[in-house]
Amino acid sequence: MRLIPKSLFWRLLAISTIATLAALIFAAFSIGHVLERFVMRGLDERLDAQIAIVARAVRPDGTVDPALAADLPPFDRPGSGWAWEIRAPRGTARSRSLAGGDLPLPPAIPRGHRRPRENAGEPRPFEADDGQGRRLHYRALTVSVAAGDALIIAAGPREIVERPLREAMLPLLLSLGLLGLGLAAATLVQLRFGLRPLHALRRGLSDVRAGRLRHVDPDQPAELQPLVRELNALIDENAAGLAGARAHLANLAHGIKTPLAALVVELAEPGRDPDGRLRALVARIEDSARHHLGRARAATQSGPRRVATPLAARISDLVAVLARIHAERPIAAEVAIDPAITVACDPQDVDEIAGNLLDNGWRWARGRIAISAARRGAMVDLVIEDDGPGIPEAELDAALQPGRRLDERPGGHGFGLSIARELAELYGGGIVLEKGDLGGLRVRVTLPAPVG
Amino acid sequence: MRVLLVEDDAALADGIARALRAENFAVDIASNGEDGGHLGATEHYDAAILDLGLPRRDGVSVLRDWREADVRLPVLILTARESWSDKVTGFKAGADDYLVKPFRIEELVMRLRALVRRAAGHAANRIICGPLAFDAQLGQFELDGLPLRLTAFEWRVLSCLMLRKGAVVERLELLERVYEGDADVDSNSMEVIIGRLRRKIGRELIETVRGRGYRLTAAPA
Numbered sequence: 001m002r003l004i005p006k007s008l009f010w011r012l013l014a015i016s017t018i019a020t021l022a023a024l025i026f027a028a029f030s031i032g033h034v035l036e037r038f039v040m041r042g043l044d045e046r047l048d049a050q051i052a053i054v055a056r057a058v059r060p061d062g063t064v065d066p067a068l069a070a071d072l073p074p075f076d077r078p079g080s081g082w083a084w085e086i087r088a089p090r091g092t093a094r095s096r097s098l099a100g101g102d103l104p105l106p107p108a109i110p111r112g113h114r115r116p117r118e119n120a121g122e123p124r125p126f127e128a129d130d131g132q133g134r135r136l137h138y139r140a141l142t143v144s145v146a147a148g149d150a151l152i153i154a155a156g157p158r159e160i161v162e163r164p165l166r167e168a169m170l171p172l173l174l175s176l177g178l179l180g181l182g183l184a185a186a187t188l189v190q191l192r193f194g195l196r197p198l199h200a201l202r203r204g205l206s207d208v209r210a211g212r213l214r215h216v217d218p219d220q221p222a223e224l225q226p227l228v229r230e231l232n233a234l235i236d237e238n239a240a241g242l243a244g245a246r247a248h249l250a251n252l253a254h255g256i257k258t259p260l261a262a263l264v265v266e267l268a269e270p271g272r273d274p275d276g277r278l279r280a281l282v283a284r285i286e287d288s289a290r291h292h293l294g295r296a297r298a299a300t301q302s303g304p305r306r307v308a309t310p311l312a313a314r315i316s317d318l319v320a321v322l323a324r325i326h327a328e329r330p331i332a333a334e335v336a337i338d339p340a341i342t343v344a345c346d347p348q349d350v351d352e353i354a355g356n357l358l359d360n361g362w363r364w365a366r367g368r369i370a371i372s373a374a375r376r377g378a379m380v381d382l383v384i385e386d387d388g389p390g391i392p393e394a395e396l397d398a399a400l401q402p403g404r405r406l407d408e409r410p411g412g413h414g415f416g417l418s419i420a421r422e423l424a425e426l427y428g429g430g431i432v433l434e435k436g437d438l439g440g441l442r443v444r445v446t447l448p449a450p451v452g
Numbered sequence: 453m454r455v456l457l458v459e460d461d462a463a464l465a466d467g468i469a470r471a472l473r474a475e476n477f478a479v480d481i482a483s484n485g486e487d488g489g490h491l492g493a494t495e496h497y498d499a500a501i502l503d504l505g506l507p508r509r510d511g512v513s514v515l516r517d518w519r520e521a522d523v524r525l526p527v528l529i530l531t532a533r534e535s536w537s538d539k540v541t542g543f544k545a546g547a548d549d550y551l552v553k554p555f556r557i558e559e560l561v562m563r564l565r566a567l568v569r570r571a572a573g574h575a576a577n578r579i580i581c582g583p584l585a586f587d588a589q590l591g592q593f594e595l596d597g598l599p600l601r602l603t604a605f606e607w608r609v610l611s612c613l614m615l616r617k618g619a620v621v622e623r624l625e626l627l628e629r630v631y632e633g634d635a636d637v638d639s640n641s642m643e644v645i646i647g648r649l650r651r652k653i654g655r656e657l658i659e660t661v662r663g664r665g666y667r668l669t670a671a672p673a
Contacts, residue, residue, distance in 0.1 A: 250533070254505055257532035258461045261554035265467035268557040269474075286554050290534075297535070317540045324543055325550055328566055348537040355536025 008198075009191055016187040024180050028173060035168050039161045040137075044125065047139040047154040050075060050084050051123055054093070055143050055152050062089035062147025069093040081134055081157030088150035103153060104130040105138075127158065137161065197221050201228065208235060245300045253293045260286060294419045298352070298426065308342035308450040311373050311382065314350045318358055319371070326362045337373040343380050343447040345427050350447075353423050356416030357384050357431075357443050364388030368438060379429065380449045388440035396433045420445070453568060453611055454478035454629045456500040458488030458514070459530070460507050464553075468501070471557045475591060476607040477564075480633040485509025493523055496628040498568045498612075501560070504531040504542070512545045519546035526571040528563060530555070565591055572615035579614055582670030584653055586614045595653055602652070605630060605645050613658065613668035623665040 005011050050072065057068035064086050074082045075095040085094040085103040094103060106128040123139035130136045135158040143150045197220060204216040215232045218225070263282055267273045312335070319333045343350060361369045365386035373382045391399050400421050421431045429446040436442030455477050459465040462483065469479040480495070482488035485506035492500050492514070504511035515527055527549075529542045534552040542550050548571070549563050569577070569588040577589040585594040593600040593610065602610060608630040613621055623642060630645070631637050646666065650658055659667045 253534070254532040257553040258464055261532075262461060262464035262467050264554045265464065265471055265557050268471060269467075282554075294534075317544070318536060321536070321539050321543045321550070324548060325539075327549070327570065348535065351536035351540060355539070 009195060012191055012194075013187060017184065020180055020183045020187070024176050028176055031172055032165075032169055035172075036161070036165055039164050039168075043137055043156050043161050044123075044139060047084075047137070047156055048123055050154045051139060051141050051152050054084055054086055054154075055141065057093060058086060058088045058143055058145055058150045058152070060146040062091065062145060062150070064088050064091040064093045066093060071096050075154075081130065081136060081159070082155070084152070084154040086150060086152050088145070089148040103155060104128070104136070105153070123152075123154075130155075134159070135162075197224055205231065242300055246297075249293065249296055249300060253289075256289050256293075260289065295422065298419060298423050307344060307346060309345055309347045309350050310339065311341045311343055311350070311380065312337040312339045314347060315354055315358075315371055315373075315382075318351060318355050321355075322358050322362050325359075329362065331362055331365050331367060331369055333369045333371065335371045337371065341373050341375060341380055342450055343382075344450040345447050349423050349427070353420045353445060353447070354382065354384075356420040357445065360416050360443070361386040361388075361441070364390075364440060366440075370438060375449055376446075378449055378451075379446045382445040382447065383442060384445070385436040385438050385442040386440040387438040390435055390440045391433065393435070399433055400431060417443075453498040453608055454480065454496070454632070455564065456480050456482065456488065456492050456495070456497045456525075458482045458485070458492075458500065458506065458511065459503045460484060460505075461503075468557070468560070472561065472564075473604070475561050476602075476604045476611075478604075478608060478630060478632045483507075485511060485514045489514040489517055491633070492518055492525055493521055495633065496625050497525055498629060499526045499528060499564055499571070501528050501530050501564070502547075504529060504533055504538070512541060515542075515545045515547060524571075526567040528560075528567055530560070561591075562589065565589060569615065574615065579617065581614060581617045581668055582657060584614070584657060584668075584670075586611065588615075600652065602649075606649050606652070609642075609645050610649055610653075610668075613666060617668045617670075620661045620667045621665050626665060 005014060053072070054069050057065045059065055069086065074080045075084055075097055078097045078099045080097055083095045083097045083103050085098070086092055106126070121141075123141040126138050126140065128136055128138060136155045137158045138153055138155045140151060140153045143152060201216065201220065201224060204213065207213040208216060215235060216228050218228055218232065220228045260282065264279070264286070267279050267282060273279050315335055315337055319335060323331070323333070345353075358369070358371070361384050365388045368387045370385045371383070373380060375381075400417055417431070417433075424431050424445055424447060427448055429448060431446075432444040434442045434444065453476070455472060457465055457468055457472075457479055459468065459481065460483050465481050465483065469481055472479045480491060480497070482491050486508045488500075488502065488506065488511075489509060491497075502511045502515060506514070511529065511531070515529075518525060518527070527547050529547045529550045530553065531538070531542075531550075532553045539550050548567055551560060551563060565588055569579075574588065577587060579586045579588060583596045584600075585597075586592075587594070591607075591611070593602060593607075593614075609626060612626060612629050627637060627642055630642075646658060646660075657668060657670070659669055661667055
């Protein structure tokens, strides 16, 4: 079990709850104690006054003068709990309330602390049960006379203190409880209000991630400003890193492909590579360079963005391009896409996905390619279908594997499908290959539709 | 047929030029965008091979300028930029074909020939003029169904006349399409080539249009 909660909210709430509870309990105890002492002093004074009155009845010879042992009310009422008793060396006296019985006393009267000399005349308090379930409060005073020590004890019902104490404590505890509730409410409000910038920051960051904002709003509370500065710097570094990676990749592609092209051209000259072995090697380099560069380019895309790229315009551009690239193979492309359909993908990625798939279609089609698109919930389905030979059912899955060469024709490369799939999956979409109605391959690309 | 090759990588440019010359093309090489742009706008070429990442001026802007100046030269972009967006940009700028490096030289030659043929308005690969047939895909001539052996110069002249059969080709333009930019051209050389061609394919097929140029025709006027 972890003692420190993971949530800042609960952490702060726990600290403030514990602190508030501790403060309230301390307040209740200390106020209670003060009150008790205050009320108890009244009882003590009454008992001490009685002790002072009857103390005069102890004669120096150790006997008790009954005339002086005056019994003031309420000490004369039996059963009231009020009582006193003198235990002198040669005589005793007790209040009428005791009706001749002994004052119920605990087995040992506490001697109390050894008090300083000036306090010697002060009675010491103790408490005990009277044997009938009633708590009594006692004051005991030891008076020294010539014949020895006389003990004078007075008792009063503790209840007399407790009733006013209860009456005072009840509203006190109630108001302390209310105070606690008020503090708790204040804490909650404070936490909600105090943590609000954190929620705003999270929303800002998710806006940045979704491409709605370039940076997190720097207008933040002082404590968050350094964090936001760091975050924005990180976002910039990330973007710069991505742009740098893309530039490096473009340079790398150019740097590899141009000499490779020169090599291919040289090797094609008569007599240079009679058995075609070197050309085969170069073709392998070519394939893997094309494959890995393509994958790397897909990986440096900035990922999902809140863009709305009109599909129909991209497709019609690509169809125009393909019609010219494959000018020697006249293919009728039927594009049926509602111009209102948009996808939440970077236009370049749409070009890359659709371009590779359309190119594939053009390579295989006998004469027709049908392209359509439809919104399906949060996604858009782009369907490209050709009337070519198609792919046997058993090989449909393998066709999407990277490096799989389905097309051995010159200039063709089999990586288009897998690159398109990787890109589509980067956007949370995918590619499904199936048998089409035109007799050839039907490629169904799923891409996210813009939100809202 | 004369081709403008705009490519900054010397090794690749030399390789391509050698391969194209072996296929009877005349090749002019420009190693930067400025020179290439200027040559394409001022000289007569049958086609241009244009790299995109060029020093001084980018290939796309060279191409745009050509098209704005109404230069109809068929252009094949030959580049390492293989993204489909780059291809769209290239075609929108006015390219006629697009080939990604590395490439097979046979494919470049094939695409170049197809480009020149289509630019001359021929939909089919085989162009026929009387007993003479030209396979524009393979770049081979046949006379009465038999292969015709030609020198590079003869091939250049005859293919040019063949692609525009029935029309008069100006003598000066014909010279430009046959000789590379830095060649020493003897003013009589065209007559010499035409004479040799006539001996090979028969006098009546190539008609001299006095003061203007030559015309290839199956039915002499």
